Amino acid sequence: HNLAYVIYTSGSTGKPKGAANRHLALYNRLAWMQEAHELGNDDTILQKTPFSFDVSVWEFFWPLMYGARLAIAAPGDHRDPARLLSLILSQNVTTLHFVPSMLQAFLAHEGIEACAAPLRRIICSGEALQAEVQKQVFKKLPGVGLFNLYGPTEAAIDVTQWECVDDKDNSVPIGKPISGLQTCILDSDLNLVPAGVGGELYLGGIGLARGYLNRG
Numbered sequence: 239h240n241l242a243y244v245i246y247t248s249g250s251t252g253k254p255k256g257a258a259n260r261h262l263a264l265y266n267r268l269a270w271m272q273e274a275h276e277l278g279n280d281d282t283i284l285q286k287t288p289f290s291f292d293v294s295v296w297e298f299f300w301p302l303m304y305g306a307r308l309a310i311a312a313p314g315d316h317r318d319p320a321r322l323l324s325l326i327l328s329q330n331v332t333t334l335h336f337v338p339s340m341l342q343a344f345l346a347h348e349g350i351e352a353c354a355a356p357l358r359r360i361i362c363s364g365e366a367l368q369a370e371v372q373k374q375v376f377k378k379l380p381g382v383g384l385f386n387l388y389g390p391t392e393a394a395i396d397v398t399q400w401e402c403v404d405d406k407d408n409s410v411p412i413g414k415p416i417s418g419l420q421t422c423i424l425d426s427d428l429n430l431v432p433a434g435v436g437g438e439l440y441l442g443g444i445g446l447a448r449g450y451l452n453r454g
Contacts, residue, residue, distance in 0.1 A: 239260050240260065242264045244451050257450060259305075259393070263444055264395070266417065266444050267416070268419045272303070277305075278305070279306060282309050282311070283301040284333070286311035286322070288316070293364065309325065318339065322334075326357065327352060332358055335363070338368060341360070360375065360385070363389065384402040386410050388440055392446060392447045393441060394445050397441055398412045400412060421441055423438070
């Protein structure tokens with residue numbers, strides 16, 4: 239239950255708050271990721287997320303915990319599709335993360351079809367994944383798995399996952415809760431709402447932060 243790291247909210251609801259995430263929650267998130275995706279010693283993860291973002295935590299520690307290879311991009315490479323393409327090919331990268339808007343920019347770059355050989359999976363989070371971007375992944379990178387993850391600052395990185403499929407839907411779901419997490423859609427009186435009825439997303443389980451910094 240000791241503190242692993244503090245990460246600040248965006249401040250969209252007021253002043254940014256520091257969410258204090260625990261070692262237990264972080265370990266649960268990493269162990270779930272291995273259970274869901276099973277890295278092996280023939281996998282390489284490209285670490286390209288600036289370390290001020292929580293995605294960088296799994297990029298660093300997931301491969302090191304389970305015997306995979308870690309390739310570290312230079313600062314700024316995450317914004318350069320040409321440099322990313324070169325790294326994926328030269329380092330035989332099998333797994334990497336994209337914020338959906340950056341994935342869209344990467345897909346527009348000439349020659350990215352060559353990445354389909356080493357790549358096994360693309361993890362997306364940080365923004366809503368648009369159906370058109372999903373469509374482009376399956377068109378240009380056939381055989382590469384695409385996974386949409388969701389998580390607020392107040393939890394250890396992610397709380398739900400959806401394995402994308404090549405279909406004609408106009409939206410990409412955030413998926414189902416990962417191990418150790420629960421999700422509920424509640425109304426303003428905290429009652430469960432029927433399927434298809436709007437409400438607020440509530441989270442529970444060991445993945446939640448232990449609270450906000452300096453707020454007891």
